[in-house]
Amino acid sequence: MSEGSLVELTIDGDVAYLTLNNPPVNIMTAAVMESLSGHLETIAGDRDLKAVAVTGTGKAFCAGADVGEHRPEQVGPMITAFGRLFRQLDALEIPVVMAVGGAAMGAGFELILMADVLVAAENATFGQPEIRLGFFAPVGVVVLPELVGRARAMEITCSGRSYTAAEMVRFGLVSQVVPDAALTDALETVLKDFRKASPLVLRLNTRTLKRMRPGNFAADLAAAEKIFLEELMTSADPVEGIEAFYGKRRPEWKNA
16 A cells, blocks of 8 residues: 555455545545556456455545546546546456445546445435536446436436435445444445455456446447537536636536
């Protein structure tokens, strides 16, 4: 583990632990995405691992991406780092278990959509508020319809509202909700079961499950990224959304 890094990696036997460490609320900057990607390369190359556990330090799991990095002059490199990270997560051949305490919003919510098993504390909150800032969530629009159905996906991505952990259980995204103090124990209980399996069989099982899914994540994400960069980011509304966010005012949408 590299102390003080934006993302800390610890290998404990046959489980890799990734800890988001960008206080106070683990904003997902391009640097955080690149750090995660580097660790995922290490994890993907370790054939003895049986699972990946993802957690966050502090009061939030991940409160979202850096709004400032969505400016037109910065968004290209940010989307490149974003896409690389999520393609790596999709390509992993071992289960990804995430434990969420506090907020998982925006890019943080997109991150939890890549979990194979998701455990949440009672205080956890979830949502895709990008629409209120003049953006859409590329991974959200690609993955949510399969996970929660088209109508619910439309509601989550178009409303921008926050949801409780209990609501996410009903939607089928969260497997269990536990008291805040019990989150770590709940994570370890899930991992204990995975540790009993053969790493070879886990990989074959996970790879086959992913291949049986409808659609093609990498291709669908590329299509969403193309719309994001070529249509959304050439319009005026994303810039207005950013300026309104930093000005702490309501956006005045240009619709152009």
